[in-house]
Structures are given as C-alpha cells and as structure tokens.
Amino acid sequence: MYRLEYLANFARNKEACAIITNQEFGITNPFSLEDSRHTKTLQKRIGEIFGREYVQFFGCTKEDFIALFLKLGATKSALSVGFSQAAYQSFNFFENLQKLIMPTPQSLCTHNAQYYFIPYIDEDILRINPILEYAKALDSMGREYVLFVEISALLQVGAWESITSLSHPNIAFVVNAERIGLMPRSGCIIHSIPHLTQHIDSLLPNGFLESLLYVCKQLQNDTHLWQYCTQNYNALLLENLQNLLGDRIGVFTPLQECFGNCLALRISGIKARVLAQSLLLEDIAIINGMDCLLGNFKPSFVLRELGYEDAHCRELISISFMNLSPSDLTLIAQKIAKICEITQALEI
Structure with missing residues (x-):
C-alpha cells in the first residue's frame, strides 16, 4: 500500500x-x-x-x-x-x-x-x-x-x-x-x-x-526522516501529475510553504472522496483532509474557512508521505491520472 x-x-x-x-x-x-x-x-x-x-x-x-x-x-x-x-x-x-x-x-x-x-x-x-x-x-x-x-x-x-x-x-x-x-x-x-x-x-x-x-x-x-524531507519529492510528484493531467493540476499551498514531503494538491473537477475510494483498488491511500480520514465525509473545514466553495474544497488531496522512491512517485502519478481519466469519462 x-x-x-x-x-x-x-x-x-x-x-x-x-x-x-x-x-x-x-x-x-x-x-x-x-x-x-x-x-x-x-x-x-x-x-x-x-x-x-x-x-x-x-x-x-x-x-x-x-x-x-x-x-x-x-x-x-x-x-x-x-x-x-x-x-x-x-x-x-x-x-x-x-x-x-x-x-x-x-x-x-x-x-x-x-x-x-x-x-x-x-x-x-x-x-x-x-x-x-x-x-x-x-x-x-x-x-x-x-x-x-x-x-x-x-x-x-x-x-x-x-x-x-x-x-x-x-x-x-x-x-x-x-x-x-x-x-x-x-x-x-x-x-x-x-x-x-x-x-x-x-x-x-x-x-x-x-x-x-x-x-x-x-x-x-532517526536522521533519515529529515534527510528525506529535504529531497523535495513533492515537486517531483507534482511535475509528474502536471505532465499527465495538464492544467487540471494545481495546489492550494505553494510548494515553498510546505515541507518537501507534503503537497496540498488540487485536481480540478474531481471529487476527492470518489478518487480516494477508487485509488484503494490501486493500493493507494489518500485523504481530502482530517474530516475525511475520520469518516465524517465532509470537505476540508480549513478550506471552507478560507472561503472556498464546497465543490472546490472537494478537489483537495492532502498529501504527505515518507520513504517513497522517485519511481514509486512516478507510478503513483500514473495511477492517479488513470483514475481521474476514468472518473471524468464516467462523469462520476
């Protein structure tokens, strides 16, 4: 997983x-x-x-x-x-x-x-x-x-x-x-x-x-933890997704304001809950935010307070990871892109 x-x-x-x-x-x-x-x-x-x-x-x-x-x-x-x-x-x-x-x-x-x-x-x-x-x-x-x-x-x-x-x-x-x-x-x-x-x-x-x-x-x-974060693998994941999904990919928080293993990803037109459920079949675990993780099925309360509409709040994928290699992240980007294309085609 x-x-x-x-x-x-x-x-x-x-x-x-x-x-x-x-x-x-x-x-x-x-x-x-x-x-x-x-x-x-x-x-x-x-x-x-x-x-x-x-x-x-x-x-x-x-x-x-x-x-x-x-x-x-x-x-x-x-x-x-x-x-x-x-x-x-x-x-x-x-x-x-x-x-x-x-x-x-x-x-x-x-x-x-x-x-x-x-x-x-x-x-x-x-x-x-x-x-x-x-x-x-x-x-x-x-x-x-x-x-x-x-x-x-x-x-x-x-x-x-x-x-x-x-x-x-x-x-x-x-x-x-x-x-x-x-x-x-x-x-x-x-x-x-x-x-x-x-x-x-x-x-x-x-x-x-x-x-x-x-x-x-x-x-x-465990000095490896911070060493991993300094590699800025979040930029690699973002670049891979942008290459696959183009301008549908954005961020809610600029990379320079995040740790190198974090990414507040935004996928335009995608409902994070549908994406999360589908990606489990690909052995990938993601969340829309803490309310999502706790099973409350609500969009991010933080984004709502920032003034985002619920439809836009549901586009957040709050990503953080550790010990994933560049090849892992490339594969993950491919799987995310595949599911996005399928859900868009089916208008889910």
Whole structure:
C-alpha cells in the first residue's frame, strides 16, 4: 500500500504503546514519593529534549480543548482554524472564541488576545506558519501573551532544528501523542511558563511519560526522516501529475510553504472522496483532509474557512508521505491520472 497520509495517519508505535498497556494501574499514585520522583525525572528528561521546564499531560481531544479554553477564558484566546480538527470544534461551543484565518504577523496584533493557538503546519493545507515572526510581532505590542504551537508534525518529520529554533520563552508546545505513534486521546503541553501549570491539570496516565520519552528519542535518532524531507519529492510528484493531467493540476499551498514531503494538491473537477475510494483498488491511500480520514465525509473545514466553495474544497488531496522512491512517485502519478481519466469519462 502506498500511503499518502503520513502526517494525518501516523503509524502506531507498538513498542511505545506496550509501555502503557503493560502498566498494572492506570494512574500514577499521587501520594507515592517514589512515583513522584520518577515522574519528575521523566518530565525533566523530556523537557531537556525540547528546551522547556514543564511537561503536562493533555489529551488533545475536543473535550480537552473546550476545558482549556474555559480555564484560560475564551474571550482571551485566539485559535487558528488549521490548528487541529479537535480544536476547531471548540468554535461550536464558544461564540466569543477568536478565530484566526491564515494569520499574518500583522493580523495577530489586531486581536485583543492573551493566548494564541497556531500550528507549525496547518491541518489539511499543510502550510508552514512563520511562528517566530508571529512571536516577534506580538513582542512588539509589549503585552503578555502565550503562543501555543502544535508541533506534532515537526516530530513526525524529524525537524529537530526547527524545534530548537522555537526557543522563545512565550512559546508553549502542544504535542498530540497519537500523531507520533502513541495511544489516542493522549498528548502533552510542554512549556516554561509557571502560571500555565494551574490551567493544565489532567490526570497523568501511568506509563505515558515513559512511552513519550521512548518515541521522542526514537524520532530524534532517526536522521533519515529529515534527510528525506529535504529531497523535495513533492515537486517531483507534482511535475509528474502536471505532465499527465495538464492544467487540471494545481495546489492550494505553494510548494515553498510546505515541507518537501507534503503537497496540498488540487485536481480540478474531481471529487476527492470518489478518487480516494477508487485509488484503494490501486493500493493507494489518500485523504481530502482530517474530516475525511475520520469518516465524517465532509470537505476540508480549513478550506471552507478560507472561503472556498464546497465543490472546490472537494478537489483537495492532502498529501504527505515518507520513504517513497522517485519511481514509486512516478507510478503513483500514473495511477492517479488513470483514475481521474476514468472518473471524468464516467462523469462520476
């Protein structure tokens, strides 16, 4: 199977998950001095990897984000629509939660917020956000703020230099642990902001920190991940598709704003769901976006927020991949083109 949803559907790390499932009890005993010392040791080791002081469990579910916005204050919070599918659902709960659509350093300063939630890479459209430029713009306003940055994708591609570069003290990292191979409904917020600790108080599942440390070390040692991303194979795939399908092929996000293994592909006149179903017969897995992956059968919520009509939203193929060779990508382009021609001829 050729998988083109690497970032959205990351492979489960069975060894790391076993660390959690093999625990005798579900929750660490808060009254045990031995458990407390062990937890602090693990938090310190994980914090050192990210250059931060605090590591706090956060489930990254819709319910977790709603609870966090309640504690921080929705009126004081601004959420980028591309942060995550789970976080995006908070807009259905809070009328006064500020919405960020394709933020720029200048537009951030127009929001009277204290807490900003922006992903390093936007969901679905796979656009890299200039986080340090955002922080610089907010610094220039001279007010207190916290910039929550979703960095799961950075871990998935081994972009550790990018993580290290985000050393600004007002930046807090959000990691969805499921996106790096751990169990669903698990994750953490990693930061060095003392007052945040009182707002993030989820129970710590036994074995979570051990499994997180295991995965982080594994990803940190896999230098091949980032080396692969620097090859810009997304340009090769796009070129092959353009040669086969001509001006029907476009992108929602310019290649220079994506990692080299990502492509927000647009195929004019094609319904992504029909294409996805057909390509499964060719051993190719694709998605229209996170709603598509989760079986909601809705076009990309990110593109809808950007103002695209539903018909155009359905033309998105949110592509990310790892360890596919140039010959693999050439074959994939041929198969995609074949299915596109068939569906167009049949007017599906």
